[in-house]
Amino acid sequence: MRQREYQFIFFLNISHSFYSETELGKKHSHTWELEVSMHPKDNELVRFKEAEQVVSEYLERFQDKYLNGIAPFHRMNPSIENFLDHVAGEIDACMRENDWVVKKLRISENPTRTYMIDRQRMDEVREQ
Numbered sequence: 001m002r003q004r005e006y007q008f009i010f011f012l013n014i015s016h017s018f019y020s021e022t023e024l025g026k027k028h029s030h031t032w033e034l035e036v037s038m039h040p041k042d043n044e045l046v047r048f049k050e051a052e053q054v055v056s057e058y059l060e061r062f063q064d065k066y067l068n069g070i071a072p073f074h075r076m077n078p079s080i081e082n083f084l085d086h087v088a089g090e091i092d093a094c095m096r097e098n099d100w101v102v103k104k105l106r107i108s109e110n111p112t113r114t115y116m117i118d119r120q121r122m123d124e125v126r127e128q
Contacts, residue, residue, distance in 0.1 A: 003039045005103060008052055010034045012059055016067040016078040027066065032080065034059070035106040036091065041099045054098050058091060080107045080115045088117045 015029040036055055040046055062070065067078035076082055084107045092102045106116040 004046070005037055005039045006046065006048075006051075008036045008038070008048075008055060010036070010052075010055060010059055012062060013064050014062055014067050014078075015065075016073070018077050018079075024068070027068075030109050032083075033108045034084075035104075035108075036095075036102060037104040037106075038095060038100045038102045041101055050098065051095070051100055054094050054100075055091060058087075058094050062087075080109050080113070083107065084115055084117055088122055092122050 010033075012032045012034055013029070014032060015027055017027045018025040038051070067073045067083070072086060073082070084105055088102075088105050091105065095102050102119070102122065104116060104118045105122075106114055108114040
């Protein structure tokens with residue numbers, strides 16, 4: 001049977017500053033759009049609300065926060081790339097515990113700027 005894949009979209013309101021070689025830049029805010037593409041392990045009854053709740057609860061630690069005050073972003077630029085690289089494995093682990101397989105994660109700060117990580121990249125990072 002063919003695997004059914006689903007996409008969930010979450011909005012994350014954050015603020016951050018970028019580090020330059022000499023100083024911390026101006027604090028500014030974003031609403032990032034995070035897309036999680038995944039499929040249930042067993043392809044049976046799909047419990048959307050439960051899957052959404054797992055990701056939402058994980059993201060709550062970042063919601064309406066200043067990322068520079070949260071590890072590891074107190075030492076690195078909290079860009080969409082660094083953010084997604086950091087959270088991808090944790091979201092993947094949370095979803096595996098709930099019988100979902102994450103296929104791809106995408107994060108956008110606006111409609112023209114998107115960064116993504118696919119299953120292969122998540123597996124490479126997990127093996128390191």
